[in-house]
Amino acid sequence: MTSLGDRWPLRALHDVRDELLVAWDRPGYHDLRHLTEVLDRLDDLDREGAVFDRVPVVLAAWFHDAVYDGRADAEDRSAQLAEALLPDPPAAEVARLVRMTVHHQAFPDDLNAAALSDADLAILAASPSRYASYTRDVRREYAHVPDAAFCAARAKVLADLLDGPSLFRTPQGRAVWEERARANVSDEIARLVGGQG
Secondary structure (H helix, E strand, O other): OOOHHHHOOOOOOHHHHHHHHHHHOOOOOOOHHHHHHHHHHHHHHHHOOOOOOHHHHHHHHHHOOOOOOOOOOHHHHHHHHHHHHOOOOOHHHHHHHHHHOOOOOOOOOOHHHHHHHHHHHHHHHOOHHHHHHHHHHHHHHOOOOOHHHHHHHHHHHHHHHHOOOOOOOOHHHHHHHHHHHHHHHHHHHHHHHOOOO
């Protein structure tokens, strides 16, 4: 089996890769498992025929939550890290894609952003046991937030994701993940609104 480090898409900058592996090695949802799953979902999209520029999108996956501490500007700081550590190209495109993950607003013709957004949101289509683990890990990351405030904020974020024709931007993502994701997210919103977050 290929190690996570072997999935770095460049032949060079292994020191950057190693710095990112250290950054991702933390408790909570935004950890090495999440990075692995996003890379796996990009591979799935690629196999299903999604079109995207693989190197910058995979690099954006590596950077997209490299900084994650629950503060509102974590994605921007992750993008700044990409700009500081990568040559340009691809630094500018990687940083742009990382910033897109703040709200996952990828335009339909932005194939790179669509692929990254879908791979990042694919956790919403996870099996019931993995989805339950995901929600527990997210709650752990926000343990400092009181339950009522967390439930209200989380329900709003999830409702905003559902407010549109599709959670996923690629045809492949919609075909494979949309139905299960909508069911999982709707069930979670119901639990949050019912105070069972």
